[in-house]
Amino acid sequence: MKTKQIVVLALCLSAAVAHAQITPGFEPGNLIVLRVGNANTPPASSGDPVYLDEYTTNGTFTNSVSIPDSGPTALIIGSATSEGAISRSANSNFIVMVGYNTDYPYTGSLANASSSAAPRGIATIDFNGNYTFITNTKTAFSGNNIRSGASDGSNNFWAVGATSGVVYMGTASPPATIESTLANCEVINIFNGSLYLSSQKSSPLGVYTIPGLPTTSGVTNLIFSTGSSSSIYGFAVSPDNTVAYVADDRAVSSGGGILKYTNNGSWGLAYTFGTGTGSTVGARGVTVSFGATPVIYATTAETASNRLITITDTGSGAAVTVLATAATNEIFRGVQFTPQGSAPAIASALQPETVPQGQSATFTIGATGSGTLYYLWESNSTALTDWETNSSFTFVTTNDATGSFPVEVLISNSWGTATSSATLTITASNTLPPVPVIVQEPESLTVNAGSTVEFSVTATGTDLSYQWDFDGTNLTDGPLITGSTTSTLTLSNVFGADDGSYMVTITNVGGSTNSMVATLTVVDPWINSQPVGRTYLAGQTIDLSVGAIGTGLAYQWALNGANLAGATNSVFLSSNAVAANSGSYTVVVTGTYGAVTSAAAVIVAPPQTTFFPTNLVMLRQGDGVEVLTNSGNTLFLDQYSSSGAYVSTMALPDSGASALLISGVATSEGYMTLSGDGRLLAIGGYNTNIGVLTHSLSSTTSLQVPRAIGTIDGAGNYILAATTTNAYSADNLRAGATDGSNNFWGAGSGDGTWYFGNTAGPGPVQDSVDNCRVINVVNGNLVFSTQSGTNGLYYLSGLPVTAAVTNLLFATGNSSSPEDFAINAATNLAYVADDSSTGGVQRWELAAGVWTNIYTLGTGAAGIGARSLTVDFGGANPVIYAVTAETTTNRLIAITDTGAEAGAVTLAACANNELFRAVKFAPELSPFPRPELSATALSGGQFSFNLTGVPGFEYVIESSTNLRNWVSVETNIAPFAFTLTNAVAAPNEFFRAARN
Numbered sequence: 001m002k003t004k005q006i007v008v009l010a011l012c013l014s015a016a017v018a019h020a021q022i023t024p025g026f027e028p029g030n031l032i033v034l035r036v037g038n039a040n041t042p043p044a045s046s047g048d049p050v051y052l053d054e055y056t057t058n059g060t061f062t063n064s065v066s067i068p069d070s071g072p073t074a075l076i077i078g079s080a081t082s083e084g085a086i087s088r089s090a091n092s093n094f095i096v097m098v099g100y101n102t103d104y105p106y107t108g109s110l111a112n113a114s115s116s117a118a119p120r121g122i123a124t125i126d127f128n129g130n131y132t133f134i135t136n137t138k139t140a141f142s143g144n145n146i147r148s149g150a151s152d153g154s155n156n157f158w159a160v161g162a163t164s165g166v167v168y169m170g171t172a173s174p175p176a177t178i179e180s181t182l183a184n185c186e187v188i189n190i191f192n193g194s195l196y197l198s199s200q201k202s203s204p205l206g207v208y209t210i211p212g213l214p215t216t217s218g219v220t221n222l223i224f225s226t227g228s229s230s231s232i233y234g235f236a237v238s239p240d241n242t243v244a245y246v247a248d249d250r251a252v253s254s255g256g257g258i259l260k261y262t263n264n265g266s267w268g269l270a271y272t273f274g275t276g277t278g279s280t281v282g283a284r285g286v287t288v289s290f291g292a293t294p295v296i297y298a299t300t301a302e303t304a305s306n307r308l309i310t311i312t313d314t315g316s317g318a319a320v321t322v323l324a325t326a327a328t329n330e331i332f333r334g335v336q337f338t339p340q341g342s343a344p345a346i347a348s349a350l351q352p353e354t355v356p357q358g359q360s361a362t363f364t365i366g367a368t369g370s371g372t373l374y375y376l377w378e379s380n381s382t383a384l385t386d387w388e389t390n391s392s393f394t395f396v397t398t399n400d401a402t403g404s405f406p407v408e409v410l411i412s413n414s415w416g417t418a419t420s421s422a423t424l425t426i427t428a429s430n431t432l433p434p435v436p437v438i439v440q441e442p443e444s445l446t447v448n449a450g451s452t453v454e455f456s457v458t459a460t461g462t463d464l465s466y467q468w469d470f471d472g473t474n475l476t477d478g479p480l481i482t483g484s485t486t487s488t489l490t491l492s493n494v495f496g497a498d499d500g501s502y503m504v505t506i507t508n509v510g511g512s513t514n515s516m517v518a519t520l521t522v523v524d525p526w527i528n529s530q531p532v533g534r535t536y537l538a539g540q541t542i543d544l545s546v547g548a549i550g551t552g553l554a555y556q557w558a559l560n561g562a563n564l565a566g567a568t569n570s571v572f573l574s575s576n577a578v579a580a581n582s583g584s585y586t587v588v589v590t591g592t593y594g595a596v597t598s599a600a601a602v603i604v605a606p607p608q609t610t611f612f613p614t615n616l617v618m619l620r621q622g623d624g625v626e627v628l629t630n631s632g633n634t635l636f637l638d639q640y641s642s643s644g645a646y647v648s649t650m651a652l653p654d655s656g657a658s659a660l661l662i663s664g665v666a667t668s669e670g671y672m673t674l675s676g677d678g679r680l681l682a683i684g685g686y687n688t689n690i691g692v693l694t695h696s697l698s699s700t701t702s703l704q705v706p707r708a709i710g711t712i713d714g715a716g717n718y719i720l721a722a723t724t725t726n727a728y729s730a731d732n733l734r735a736g737a738t739d740g741s742n743n744f745w746g747a748g749s750g751d752g753t754w755y756f757g758n759t760a761g762p763g764p765v766q767d768s769v770d771n772c773r774v775i776n777v778v779n780g781n782l783v784f785s786t787q788s789g790t791n792g793l794y795y796l797s798g799l800p801v802t803a804a805v806t807n808l809l810f811a812t813g814n815s816s817s818p819e820d821f822a823i824n825a826a827t828n829l830a831y832v833a834d835d836s837s838t839g840g841v842q843r844w845e846l847a848a849g850v851w852t853n854i855y856t857l858g859t860g861a862a863g864i865g866a867r868s869l870t871v872d873f874g875g876a877n878p879v880i881y882a883v884t885a886e887t888t889t890n891r892l893i894a895i896t897d898t899g900a901e902a903g904a905v906t907l908a909a910c911a912n913n914e915l916f917r918a919v920k921f922a923p924e925l926s927p928f929p930r931p932e933l934s935a936t937a938l939s940g941g942q943f944s945f946n947l948t949g950v951p952g953f954e955y956v957i958e959s960s961t962n963l964r965n966w967v968s969v970e971t972n973i974a975p976f977a978f979t980l981t982n983a984v985a986a987p988n989e990f991f992r993a994a995r996n
Contacts, residue, residue: 025129026063026338028414031055031287031297031323032095032125033308034086035064036077037330045109047076047100050084052125054338055308057297059323065129067097069104073133075123076100077333078110081249081301082147082162082186082200084333085234085285090190091153092340093370094124094132098149098159101136111162115142122149122157122169127341127370127414135171140164148187148334150195152213160185160197166210166218173215174570181220181693181704182208191237196223198232198246202704205230207237207246219694224267226259234298234334236288243294247283248272249301256282258298258311271316275300276309279320283309285334297323299332306332341370343416347477348485350409350422354463355509356432357397361424364392366477366485367411369418376410387412395424402428435511436461442489442504442518449495449524450549455502456488457515463508471500495551496524496593525550525591531572533585533601537636540651542574542581542605546598550591557587575656576718577605609639609650609716610950611922616640616870616881617681618892619672621664622914628664631693632686635660635670637712639922640892642872642881644907650716652683654690658720660710661686662917663697667835667887668749668773669734670917671820671868676777676799677740679926680711683918684736684746687723698749702729709736709744709756714925722756727764735774737782739799747772747784753796760801768806769794774820774868779827783809785818793821793832810844810851818842820918822871822880829878831871835885839865841895857895859884860904866893868918881907883916890916931955931974933993942981947993949974954996961989971996 026032035051037043047069054063068074077083077099087096100110101121110118119136126132134157140146144162149169151157156170158178165180166188184201195210195218206225210218226232226246234247242263250256258273275283275298285299296311308324326332348366355361367373374387385393393409408421440458447453455468468475468489475484480492491498499522504515529547536542546555548570557567560583564572574581584600611617618638622628634654639647653659662669662685673682686697687708697705706723722744727733731750738744744756745765752767753775771788782796792811796804810830812818817836823829828846833839834856841857859866861884869882880895882904889912893904910916931949949955955974958966969991970978 025065026054026127027056028127028338028340029057030062030338031057031308031335032086032338033299033324033335034084034097034285034333035326035330036079036084036333039327039329042329043079043331044105045078045080045111046105046107047078047102047110049104050075050077050097050099052086052095052097055324057295057310057323059308059310059321061324063129065125065131067123067131068133071103073123073131074101074103075121075133076102076104076106076110078145080111080145081284081303082233083111083145085148085187086334086336087148087150087187087189088287088336088339089124089151089153090193092337093153093342094126094151094339095336096122096124096149096151096157097334098122098146098161100146101133111145112143115139120146120159120161122159124151125339127339135169137167137169137175140167140169140175140177147185148189150188150190152190156213156215158188158195160188162201166195166197168215170215176216178214178216178218179210179220183704186232187234189235192239192241196235196237198235200230200232203228205232207232207235207244224261226269227255229255230259231256231282232259233284234286236286236290238288238290238294243290245286245288245294245296247286247298249282249284251280252282253280256301258283258286258296260313273311273313273316273318274320276307276320276322279307281306285332287336289337297335299335304328304331308332308335341413341415342368344369344373344411344413344418346411346418346420347482350407350420351465351485352423352425352463354425354427355397356427357400357402359509360394360396362392362394363407363409363422363424364485365409365411365420367391367418368478369411369413370415371413374412376412378408378410379405381408397426400426402426433462433508433510436464436506436508436513438506438513438515441516442502444519444521446521446523447494448526448528448549449522449551450493450528451522452490452492453494453520454488454490455504455518455520457504457506458487459506459513461506461508461510465507466504467507468502468504470498470502491520494520494522496522496591497551498522499524499593522593524593525553525589525596527589527596527598530599531585531587531601533603535604536577536581537606537649537651540577540605540634541653541655542572542577542603544572544585544587544601544603546570546587546589548589548596550589550593552592554590555587556590557585559583559585561586573655575653576658577603577651579605579607581605609637609648610925610952611639611712611714611716612647612952613678613714613922613924614642615647615922616642616892617672617920617922618883618908618916619670619683619918620910620914620916621662621670624911624913627913628915630663630665630696630698632661632688632690632697633664634690635662635683635685637681638908640908642879642894644892644894646908650718652710652712652718656689658710658718659687659689660708660720661688661690661697663732664915666696666698666732667867667885668819669698669732671735671774672918672920673735673737673774673776674870674920674923675711675738675740676780677926678924679740680713680738681920681923682721682736682738682744683710683712684708684733684748685710686733687720698732699730702726707733707746707748709738709746711738712923714923722758724754724756724762726762727751727754734772735776737775737777739777743799743801745775745782747775753782753784755801763802765800765802765804766796766806773818776821778823779825783821783823785821785832787817791816791818793818793830812842812853816842817865819866820868822869822873824871824873824878829873831869831878831880833866833869833882835865835867837863837865839885841866841869841880841882843897855900857897857900857902858904859893860891860906861886868916870920872921881919883919888912888915892916892919925950928995931993931995933957933991935991942979944977944979945970945991946977947972947974949993949995951975955993956996957991957993959989959991963990966992
C-alpha cells in the first residue's frame with residue numbers, strides 16, 4: 001500500500017473514533033413507562049389509547065411511541081388499575097404488553113366483555129420502537145381482565161389475568177393452560193430462567209414461580225408470601241435470587257409501597273419504602289437496576305396524575321425522588337428498562353487474500369447484530385476509512401511493494417463492537433492463477449421439515465472464495481444459515497420455504513466457476529409421532545396425540561373417515577368412552593406447503609356396563625400402574641357376582657366437565673351408597689381433572705376444586721349430579737346420598753351434613769355433629785355415621801333439605817371407628833363397618849326401644865377392620881359383603897351371619913397400586929326396557945322368534961290362544977332366538993315376552 005494513502009487515511013482516524021453510535025428508537029439504559037390516556041378524556045372502562053413513554057433515569061422525557069388503537073393489530077387498555085403491566089423479554093430484546101385487541105373506543109366495559117367479542121391480545125415493542133402484534137385469544141380471560149405478559153425472547157409468550165390462570169399464547173407451540181390453581185394473577189415475568197407471577201387474590205398472596213419455561217403444563221411453587229392483607233402488583237428478583245422488590249398498592253399506613261424481601265436460606269421482609277414525602281399511596285409498577293446498591297424505579301398508585309419515582313436502596317430510610325408526573329386524564333401503569341438490541345457478532349470472518357501486484361483485493365466480513373452495523377477498516381491500527389455501512393473493502397495494489405500486511409475491521413452498533421482480521425499478501429508475479437476447478441459437486445437432498453442439511457463442494461485452486469445462492473439470490477449467514485461463504489453450507493431447521501435450488505460460485509483472482517444446481521426438497525409437514533390406539537374401559541377418557549413439524553399447521557381428526565367437530569388440535573380428548581367411540585382414528589395435518597394423513601389408531605371402547613341387581617359393585621381406585629396419590633387417581637366400578645366371580649369393569653371420567661376423583665391415600669374417602677329407591681349408586685368426591693394438582697385434594701378450597709356427587713344407574717350411565725363451591729372447603733367430602741329423585745346430601749369432615757340440591761337451595765342440614773363418614777337414605781330417613789364426640793350412627797327424621805334436628809340412633813363406643821352401615825327394612829337389625837384395629841363388622845339389634853351390640857364379626861385377618869359393607873337381609877342368616885381396612889391390597893369378603901363365630905371368606909383382593917373403597921349391590925334398571933319380540937314364518941307351520949332385551953337378563957316367551965291363559969314356551973338369557981315347532985292348530989295363537 002502506498003505510504004501516502006496510509007497517512008492521508010490516518011488523518012480520518014480521530015473523526016472515526018469520535019463517531020457516535022447509532023441512536024435507535026429507544027436509548028439503552030433509559031426507562032419505558034406505559035401510559036394510558038391522551039389528556040383529552042378521562043380513562044374509561046370502554047378503553048383508552050396506549051403510549052410507551054421514554055424517560056432518562058434522571059426523569060427527562062425523550063420519546064413516545066403510540067400503540068395502534070384500531071385495525072387488526074389494535075391493542076387498547078381499560079381503566080382498571082390492575083391492567084397495563086409491561087415486562088422485558090428474557091433476552092432483553094423487546095417489551096411485552098397485553099390488552100384488548102379491538103378498536104377504540106369499545107362499546108362497553110372491556111373487562112366484562114367476552115373474549116370472543118373483545119379478543120385478549122399480546123404484542124411487543126423492540127429497541128427501534130417497532131410494534132409487533134403477536135396473537136390473540138378468543139377463549140382465555142373471558143369476562144375479566146388480561147393483565148400482564150412475558151416472553152423468553154423467541155416465539156414463546158405467556159399471559160395472566162383475573163381468570164384462566166397462566167396461559168401459553170406463543171406461536172412455537174399450541175395454546176395451552178400452564179396452570180389454573182392460581183386463577184387470579186396480577187403480573188408475570190421471567191427471572192433466572194423461570195416464570196414468576198404475583199397473586200393478589202388466591203391465598204396465600206405472594207410471589208410464585210413455575211420452574212423453567214413450560215409450554216404445556218407446569219407446577220406452581222410459592223416463593224414467599226406477602227401477607228393476607230397485601231395488594232401486590234409488580235416485582236423484580238435479583239440475578240442471584242437473594243433480593244426481591246415488590247410493589248404493593250395499599251396505602252403506606254397499611255403497609256403499602258415498595259417491599260424489600262431478602263433470601264438468607266428463606267425469604268423474609270427486610271423493610272418497606274414509602275413513595276415519597278407526603279405521599280400516602282402505594283406502588284403498582286416496579287423495575288430495578290441490581291448492583292452493589294440497587295436502584296428502584298416505580299409507578300405510584302394515585303388514581304389520577306400518578307408519578308414515576310426512583311429510590312437508591314442505601315437502607316430503609318433511603319430518599320424517594322419524583323422523576324415525572326402523569327398529566328390530567330393520563331395515568332402511568334407499568335415501568336421497565338428500554339429493550340436492548342444484540343451486539344455485533346462475526347458470522348463469517350475475514351479470509352486471507354493473495355493477489356499479484358496491480359490487482360485488487362476485496363475483503364468481506366459477515367456479521368450479525370441489531371440495528372445498522374457500522375464498519376471501520378484498519379491496517380496496523382491505522383484507520384483506512386471512516387465509520388461506514390459497507391461490509392466490504394477493496395485494496396488496489398498498483399505499484400505497492402510485495403509482502404504481507406494485516407487488515408482489520410471493527411463492527412459496531414449501540415450495544416457493542418466486534419473485530420476480525422486477516423492478511424493481505426501481494427506477490428511479485430502478474431500471472432493470474434488458474435480458474436477454480438470443481439472436483440465434487442453439491443448433491444440434491446430430500447429431508448423432513450425441521451431438519452438440518454448440508455451442501456458441500458470440493459474444488460482445486462489457490463485463494464478460493466465461495467458464495468452460495470438460493471434460487472439465484474446470494475445467501476448471508478444468520479441464525480439458521482452458516483457457511484454461506486465457505487465450501488460447506490449448513491441450513492438449520494428447514495421448512496417448505498427453504499425448498500428450492502442451491503448453487504455455489506467459487507472465485508479466485510483467475511476467475512470464477514459455478515457449481516451444478518443442487519435441489520432441496522423439504523417434506524412439510526411431516527409426522528414425527530403417530531397416534532397410538534388402545535382398548536379402553538367404558539367411561540375412560542380417550543387420549544390421542546400426534547406430533548408434527550411444519551409450517552402453519554392445522555389439524556383435523558376423523559373417526560372412520562368422518563371429521564370430528566371441534567377436533568382441531570394436535571391432541572384429541574374425548575371423555576366417558578362408550579362403544580360408539582370405537583373405530584379408526586386418523587388426523588390430517590395441513591400446512592402452508594401441503595398436507596399429510598397420520599397412520600390409523602384403532603380405538604376399542606366396550607359397550608356401557610349393565611349392572612345386575614343381585615351382583616356386587618366395587619368402587620376401586622387406581623389402575624395398578626400409577627402409584628396412588630393424594631392428588632387423585634382414576635376410579636373404577638368392578639362388578640362381581642355374589643360368589644366372587646368377576647363380571648365387568650367401567651371407569652368413571654377422570655377429566656372433562658364431569659370428572660370425579662378422590663384422594664388415593666385418604667382412608668376416610670371413597671364411600672358409595674345405593675339410593676333410597678335402589679336405582680342409583682352415589683359417590684362423593686372432587687370435580688377436577690387427574691394430574692392437574694400436585695398436592696392433596698382435600699387441602700384445596702371448594703372454589704378451586706368443587707366438591708361433587710356423581711351417580712351411576714343400572715345401565716351404567718354416569719352423570720355428575722350435584723356440585724358445591726362452598727361446602728367442605730379445604731376438607732374431605734366423604735360420601736354422597738340421594739333419594740333417587742333430584743335430592744342429594746353429602747357428609748364430610750368439616751361441614752357436617754350438607755344438602756346439595758336440586759329441588760331446593762343448597763345449604764347445611766346439620767352441623768352440630770361433624771367429622772361425618774357415610775350418609776344414606778334408610779327407610780325414608782337420613783342416617784349417617786360419625787367419629788366425632790359420641791361415635792356412632794345418627795339420623796335426621798325424613799329427608800330434610802334445610803336445617804333439621806340431629807338424633808343419636810346408637811353409640812358404637814369411644815374406641816370404635818364406625819364407617820359404613822346397613823339397616824334392615826324393619827329397622828331392628830343393623831351392621832356397622834368398624835375400621836379400628838379391634839373392629840370388624842358389628843351386629844346391632846333393637847329390642848324394647850334399645851339398640852344393643854350383640855357381637856363383632858372378624859374380617860379374616862387379625863387387627864384389620866372393615867370400611868364398607870352391604871347386606872343381603874333376605875334369608876334367615878343375613879349375608880354381609882364388606883371391604884377390609886388394609887392400606888394396600890385390601891379385600892372383598894363375605895360373611896354368612898350364623899353367629900359370633902361366623903368366618904369371613906375372601907372373594908377378591910386388590911392388586912398393587914389399587915384399593916377397594918366401597919361395596920354395594922348393583923342398582924336396578926328403572927324403568928326396565930321393554931323387550932322386543934319378532935317372529936318369522938317358516939315352512940311347515942314353524943316360526944322363528946328373536947328376542948332383543950337387556951343382555952344377560954332372563955326372559956320368558958309365552959303363548960295364548962285367547963289372550964287370557966298364557967303358557968311358557970321358552971325361557972332363556974337375552975338376546976336369544978328359537979324355533980317353535982309345535983304350533984297349536986287354532987284360528988289364532990298369540991305370543992308375548994317378559995322379564996322373568
